[in-house]
Amino acid sequence: MLLERSSEKANAAFASIHGTPSAVEKAAFDQVLGMQSTSVKQHEAADQGKQNADYH
Structure with missing residues (x-):
C-alpha cells in the first residue's frame, strides 16, 4: 500500500485531506x-541517498 511507503508528513497530509x-x-x-x-x-x-551517504 502506498501509504505504508510514504513519509509521515505525506501520511499526515493525506489523512487531513x-x-x-x-x-x-x-x-x-x-x-x-x-x-x-x-x-x-x-x-x-x-x-536511498541517506543509506549511500552512510556507506561512504
Missing part, C-alpha cells in the same frame, strides 16, 4: 494516486 483511502472521491482518485506515487518515489530516493 481525505481521512481514509476509502473516503477518496472517485473523481479525485487518479490525482491522489499520482500524488502519493510521486511522494513515495521521493521518500524512497531520500532514504
Whole structure:
C-alpha cells in the first residue's frame, strides 16, 4: 500500500485531506494516486541517498 511507503508528513497530509483511502472521491482518485506515487518515489530516493551517504 502506498501509504505504508510514504513519509509521515505525506501520511499526515493525506489523512487531513481525505481521512481514509476509502473516503477518496472517485473523481479525485487518479490525482491522489499520482500524488502519493510521486511522494513515495521521493521518500524512497531520500532514504536511498541517506543509506549511500552512510556507506561512504
